[in-house]
Amino acid sequence: MKIAIGSDHAGFKLKEAIKKAFPDVEFVDVGASSEESTDYPDHIGALSRLVRQGGVERGIGICGTGIGASITANKFDGIRAALCLNVFMAEMSRRHNDANVLILGARVTGEQEAVAITRTWMETPFEGGRHQRRLDKITEIECGG
Ligand code: RB5
Numbered sequence: 001m002k003i004a005i006g007s008d009h010a011g012f013k014l015k016e017a018i019k020k021a022f023p024d025v026e027f028v029d030v031g032a033s034s035e036e037s038t039d040y041p042d043h044i045g046a047l048s049r050l051v052r053q054g055g056v057e058r059g060i061g062i063c064g065t066g067i068g069a070s071i072t073a074n075k076f077d078g079i080r081a082a083l084c085l086n087v088f089m090a091e092m093s094r095r096h097n098d099a100n101v102l103i104l105g106a107r108v109t110g111e112q113e114a115v116a117i118t119r120t121w122m123e124t125p126f127e128g129g130r131h132q133r134r135l136d137k138i139t140e141i142e143c144g145g
Contacts, residue, residue, distance in 0.1 A: 001025055001026070001057050001058065001122065002025075002026045002027075002028065002055075002056045002057050003025055003026070003027055003028070003056055003057065003058050003059060003060055003122075004027075004028045004029075004030060004046075004047035004050040004051060004055075004056040004058075004059040004060070005018065005019065005027045005028070005029055005030070005047065005059070005060045005061075005062075006029070006030040006031060006032075006043035006044055006046060006047040006059070006060075006061055006062070007031075007032055007040075007043060007061065007062035007063060007069075007106070008032055008038050008039065008040035008043060008062075008063045008064070008068075008069075009032055009034070009035045009036060009037050009038050010062075010063055010064035010106050010107060011032075011040075011061075011062030011063050011064065011069075011104070011106040012032050012033075012034060012035050013035070013106065014062050014104060014106040014109075014111060014114055015029070015032075015060075015062050017111050017114070017115070018060065018062075018104075018114065018115065018118055021115045021118070022118070022119075022122075025122070028047075028050060028055070028056055030043050030046040030047045030050070031043050031046075040061075040063040040068045040069055040072060041068070041072045043061070044061045044063070044068075044069045044072040044073050045072060045076075047059040047060075047061055047073075047101070048061075048072070048073045048075075048076040048079050048081075048101065049076070051076075051078075051079060051100055051101060052076055052077070052078045052079060057100075058100050058101065058102070058122075059073070059079075059081075059100065059101040059102070060101070060102045060103075060104070060118065061073055061081065061101055061102070061103050061104075062103070062104045062105070062106050063103075063105065063106070064105060064106060064107040064108075065105040065107060065108055066083040066085075066103045066104055066105030066108065066109075067083070067105070069081070069083075069103045070082075070083045070103045073101045073103065077142045078100075078139075078142070079100060079101055080097055080098060080099045080100050080101065080135070080138070081099065081100075081101035081102075081103050082097060082099035082101070082102060082103060082121075083103040083104075083105065084102060084103065084104070084117050084121065085105070085108065085109060085117075086113070086117065087113075087116050087117055087120045089117075090102070090117040090118075090120040090121040090124070091120050091121075091124050093121065094120075094121055094124035094125065094126060095124060095125070095126065095127045095131070096127065096131045097131070097135070098126040098131070098132075098135060099121070102117070102118060102121045104117065104118070
């Protein structure tokens, strides 16, 4: 799987840990490249564009709380970004919401838990059916409906 990954300074260390934990995944890293202060919309915007354009299958965005990253990613049509604080949320974000961007909060979720969340999110399929109907309604809203 090809995944775009990005963070601000607060998420930098966790971003590096996630890349290291999944050596078989092809990550496209859109920064940040250090813990020097940076603005999350720059990096989360970049990864959201990559997902929307189809250059990667999915994205992972990280900031301090995950809130700013979520707000940013969900501004993009076609992006379904899910801030996941535990493995259950990660599973449901895939099964019911077909989340194509996983958001983590580096200041609220420890590294071990974040790796478990990411693994579940990467491995869990979308259920489709009635959930697809609901996603179609979100798409209608994106189109001004
Ligand atoms: C950066 O200090 C912090 O505001 C950012 O990482 C994030 O938590 C915003 O939602």
